Amino acid sequence: MSVLLIFIDGLGIGEDNSHVNPCANNAFTLFNIVKSDIPKKPLPYGGSMVSIDATLGIEGLPQSATGQTALLTGVNSARILGYHKQGFPNNKLRDILRENSVLKKVVEQEGKAAFLNAFRPRFFQYRIEEIVSKLSVTTVANWVAGLSFFALQDVVDRRALYQDFTNIDLIARGFKMPVFTPHEAGEILASEAQKFDFCLYEYFKTDHAGHSQNMNRATEEIVKLEEFLMSLLSRIDLDQNTLIVTSDHGNIEDLSVRTHTKNKVPAMVWGSNVIQAERLHSLTDIVPFILERIEYMSRSETKENKNVGSTLEFYHGKEVIPCQ
Numbered sequence: 001m002s003v004l005l006i007f008i009d010g011l012g013i014g015e016d017n018s019h020v021n022p023c024a025n026n027a028f029t030l031f032n033i034v035k036s037d038i039p040k041k042p043l044p045y046g047g048s049m050v051s052i053d054a055t056l057g058i059e060g061l062p063q064s065a066t067g068q069t070a071l072l073t074g075v076n077s078a079r080i081l082g083y084h085k086q087g088f089p090n091n092k093l094r095d096i097l098r099e100n101s102v103l104k105k106v107v108e109q110e111g112k113a114a115f116l117n118a119f120r121p122r123f124f125q126y127r128i129e130e131i132v133s134k135l136s137v138t139t140v141a142n143w144v145a146g147l148s149f150f151a152l153q154d155v156v157d158r159r160a161l162y163q164d165f166t167n168i169d170l171i172a173r174g175f176k177m178p179v180f181t182p183h184e185a186g187e188i189l190a191s192e193a194q195k196f197d198f199c200l201y202e203y204f205k206t207d208h209a210g211h212s213q214n215m216n217r218a219t220e221e222i223v224k225l226e227e228f229l230m231s232l233l234s235r236i237d238l239d240q241n242t243l244i245v246t247s248d249h250g251n252i253e254d255l256s257v258r259t260h261t262k263n264k265v266p267a268m269v270w271g272s273n274v275i276q277a278e279r280l281h282s283l284t285d286i287v288p289f290i291l292e293r294i295e296y297m298s299r300s301e302t303k304e305n306k307n308v309g310s311t312l313e314f315y316h317g318k319e320v321i322p323c324q
């Protein structure tokens, strides 16, 4: 059994109020998520959804650095720091990631793991050590696992996706890239996920849309995600893969405020033993859940080889990037 974790930044469970919550919309199949629906009716493709706490028992609004570290390590990093840290991880959070990154744990078990977000050329112009203070949690989690980073050519070759899986942001920046529909991007991710014991994909335009307080922009993000995930679900083999979709904190579900929220976040789970999703109560429960689900196929040599692709070798000791 392999696991694919899709981390959607800033997606909480809000009120049933379509004036402030783009998810309070019956047109959505997956993302029509409001507080009164929890516990949720079953999801398509046999999925299950629970709500999990993102406040980590610490006062104040949950933030990305501590929330994502908790999500990708299982360690209550906000409790260790004593506060919710915004933006990028500091030394202490990087230490937690260095010890406990889920990607590293999988690699230590001789599993095949990948962070499937591709990076722009600028990222590869630096050594990681030079830019470490500007790296997001996901990037650090991949780096400390000793894994390589995917580049834009990997997107062209359909081995990875950019953080904007349509590539439209890249094209606007002048990169020559194919446009992917959300449907195509979902197909690519479904195909790639089956090559790994564990892989991670991060989508953060939801958080930006939440901060913008713009309902049209927020709704567009949810529409894209819905198409992306429904396509992924139609392709992925749920007998062989567990799919987990979750977030680090609320934001987009309440456009009446510019900040993050203290709302719970969804944890959607597909695959066999989906009923065990009911054990998920907090961000820190996700990593133990992932590690229990993985049956390391690469150990039994059912995968042709441990190298993922050209970029893997290309990375070690090479230069890395501050922004995707």
Ligand SMILES: [Zn+2]
Pocket (backbone or CB within 6 Å): 010, 064, 207, 208, 211, 251, 260
């Ligand atoms: Zn934010």
